Amino acid sequence: xxxxxxxxxxxLVVSGQGGDGSLTVTNMLGDLLRDRGMxxxxxxxVLSRIKGGKAAAGLRACVRERLVVRDHLQLAVIMDExxxxxxxxxxxxxxxxxxxxxxGPMPEGVxxxxxKVVKAPFG
Numbered sequence: 360x361x362x363x364x365x366x367x368x369x370x371l372v373v374s375g376q377g378g379d380g381s382l383t384v385t386n387m388l389g390d391l392l393r394d395r396g397m398x399x400x401x402x403x404x405v406l407s408r409i410k411g412g413k414a415a416a417g418l419r420a421c422v423r424e425r426l427v428v429r430d431h432l433q434l435a436v437i438m439d440e441x442x443x444x445x446x447x448x449x450x451x452x453x454x455x456x457x458x459x460x461x462x463g464p465m466p467e468g469v470x471x472x473x474x475k476v477v478k479a480p481f482g
Contacts, residue, residue, distance in 0.1 A: 370433055372434075376438065381438070384416075397420040398422070434455050440469075456470065
């Protein structure tokens with residue numbers, strides 16, 4: 360069994376199409392982190408289905424009060440290529456990317472090689 364890690368400040372994004380559960384996942388994570396005493400700031404980016412239906416939510420949780428998200432992401436849960444391209448510049452060596460491969464493999468060359476990638480078929 361691995362030792363749990365201590366998280367005192369985390370910045371993440373969940374992105375997909377409307378109905379994929381992006382906002383629900385972020386709400387659940389936010390509730391979980393609030394229950395553990397962290398301050399949570401969230402932001403949402405939701406387009407109408409007519410304009411493409413993108414839904415994304417960002418979350419920053421911290422043991423100290425923070426009122427904004429950071430540019431750098433520790434975690435990104437991305438359900439399509441559009442979402443991946445939108446967050447690629449915010450991922451770095453200490454980032455974890457969970458990518459939904461239901462619609463095909465993750466495109467190469469979009470993110471840096473030092474990002475930890477977990478490929479998962481959600482659909």
